[in-house]
Amino acid sequence: MLSMFNELLWGKVLIVLLILVGVGFTLASRFVQFRFFGRMFKILGSGQAFKKDQHGHLSSFQALVLSVAGRVGGGNIAGVAVAITLGGPGAIFWMWLVGLIGMATSFLECTLAQVYKRAETDGTYRGGPAHYIMRGIGAHMKPMAVIYSVLLLITFGFGFNALQSYAVATSVGDAFGVPVYYTGIALAMIVGVIIFGGVKRIAQVAEYLVPIMAVGYLVIVLAVVGMNIERVPEMLMLILRSAFGLEPLIGGGIGAAIMMGVKRGLFSNEAGLGSAPNVAAVAYVPHPANQGIVQSFSVFIDTIIICSGTAFLILLSGLFDPASTEGIGGVALTQTAMAMHVGEWGRIFVSVALLLFGFSTILYNYYLGENSLAFLKNDNPNILTTFRVLIIGLVCWGATTDLTTVFSFADLTMGLLALVNLIALLFLFKPGLRILRDFDQQLAQGIEQPVFDVNKFQDMDIDPKAWELEPEDAARLQQQHTSASS
Template sequence: MLEFLNDLLWGKVLIALLITVGVGFTVASRFVQFRYFGRMFRILSASQAFQRDQHGHLSSFQALLLSIAGRVGGGNIAGVAVAITLGGPGAVFWMWVVGLMGMATSFLECTLAQTYKQSEADGTYRGGPAYYIARGLGSKWRWMAAVYSLLLLVTFGFGFTTLQSYAVATSVGDAFGVPVLYTGIALAAIVAAIIFGGVKRIARVSEVLVPIMAAGYLIITAIVLVMNIERIPDAITLIVKSAFGLEPMIGGGIGAAILMGVKRGLFSNEAGLGSAPNVAAVAYVPHPANQGVVQAFSVFIDTIIICSSTAFIILLSGIYDPSNMADVGGVALTQSALADHVGDWGRSFVSIALLLFGFSTILYNYYLGENSVDFLSTANRPLAHAFRIAVIGLVCWGATTDLGTVFGFADVTMGLLALVNLIALIGLFKPGLRILKDFDRQIAEGNEQPIFEARKFKDMNIDLKAWDLEPEDVERLRARNEAAGTLQSQT
């Protein structure tokens, strides 16, 4: 049954919906992910990266790091290796396609998450697909919002948390000989110390952890690329030709390349799943589309940069042999490939990278589950504490358990999660474009930082309290309106 559902969802339904939403919004938005590509990098400028929100909210940069902490995980190391093993080098090309389309999808879903976010009593925000379904599509669709929340809880809060713990523990065990039980206990203890501090503590940990793990992985990739610089054009040619069946049969042919590229690409960058919007909504930004731009960039970082790094490490190595891939795959393939480039310490490096990637993803998965629990039973503290204890137990248990069935089940629930969210995004195309047009208009008028005037969008059923502007933005808006009024009277 799991195999049948997987084939149906990933082989037919989701490919059609991903293309519909990704290509459809790309065209309707006039290629927003490319028009604002340069703007994405501004969030990494020194003034932005070290800026702290003066009023207690998470900053846009913190939300970016939190989403990268979730997107960048085992899928970037083990998932890419699996895709190449089963789908051939061509799967990497389709990962790129999914990533570029996914940038537009992520822009739409994260902009909607910001637009329909909800204010909390402690001054924080909550948001995500459950909230934009319930508010954007209307109360009659609240059942669909509840279904989404339940799927998110099962998939990320429980399933993927367990899988990440398993991946981390087995990798550490293979590289350093540490028993998986000890790794599981240590991991559970550290996770417990962080998650009881709430989303702000998770964000502070991500601020430190994400740049270190991403920079380390990119540095080792750069070393590999320099060592094999003359072979890079051949690797790219192999990827492109294999994607269209122009090479001898590798993996499962062109069909397997597309399927594995789409499946592993979505698993890695999560664009269309609706997971990232849950953390995109927690930040204060002066305009919803601003966070859409930032989150589109996180898809680029995950798929086009990090996944490609793993792909080139594998394809440029002497280990990769498409005619004999039966004995090596997943993390072991990436470890063996890096060891072939830099020596045996490469195996340990991959294990450490997977440890950091997996740990950050567990924290991210926890927050997604917590957000679901809060939507299903608002402000239920005993239930929230019970969920935290369950997550800690799953981290410890997952490290010691063979999770083959869990992998299959998680693939199905992830597919259903994407199905619900993509249907919702199609229904919310017009509101998403309306917010983007407001952003475009202000940019065209010369306003470098657009400001969202929520009362002009009351008909969209947004939470006006969640859009109380911070004092500096109120002042900028007042000055802007006064200048516009003066110009109008002169005209």
């Protein structure tokens, strides 16, 4: 019964909603993810994304890498292999397509998270879907916001942390022969030290760990592609032919290619689930659209870069043929492909990549749970401490337990989580487009770095304290006002 409901939810309802929101906002925003693609690099290259405010809030870059830590996980290594095995090489084309569409969804939800963020008494920001549901749609939608927060707490705060711990422990055991309970204990101790330091310490760890693990993985991928450069055109043509059913003997034809590619793209990058906006809201930026642009780049990193890297490893190895991959699936297929390219040490490398990806995801999942507790008004420090202790215990327990049932339940709650968030995004198209138009208008006026003037949006339930600008940003805003009045 649970599997049937999951299949209906994930296989039909959510795919329709995810595509509806992604394509709808892409068209309504005049293809925002493509118009501002170059600006993603410009923001990161200018140093603007690394700037923190006087209160020490996270920088835009820290929020980016923290969300990448959550998006990039075992699915990028094992999930892509499953997509190719079941849907053929053509699944990669459809994965690329929905990844590009998902960039618009991510822009919308992360921009809204910035708009409706709240300044906390301890000097931090809080935001995310629960906030933009209640304050963007209206206070009468608070029950919907509470449901979202509870689902987020159950899914990411508890369920997925146990699952990630299991994946890390079993991967280390396979690669190095370390008993899973030793890995579980060590992982729990390290996680405990970090999470008791709060979101700033989590971001500091992610700021260094995520680029190292992502770049390390991509360096190996680029080396493999370089060694097989003469076969790359053939591989790309194979992907295109298979995507449109012109390679019927590979995979399950065009239907399977589309289904597996859509699932891989949509559910790997998390665009539409509402998880990344919880992190996007924490950063200081001069305009909400800035963080929307930066966060849409994290979808590009996850789907277009890292998932593609895994796909290239497999396809260039020749293991995509169903006749030769029988009995090989998931991470084993990726490990086998890596070993064929670089030798047996490639298997260990894939396991280490899984270890780093899984560890960073645990930190990200913990913060999502903490954010849920904050929205549910559990400001009691004893409750937060209890939650942290529970997370440490779950990490240790998850490493040593068969989590098949937990996975099925978490899959269901994550689907319901996405359902609530996507419905909310449909209601919030108008304010999202309004913020984007403000950003566009300032750029059209020749303003290189647009600044958000909260006074222009007094009809929206925006917290002015959360938009206290830094002196240099406030000076630019004042200069705009002076120029407009003269």
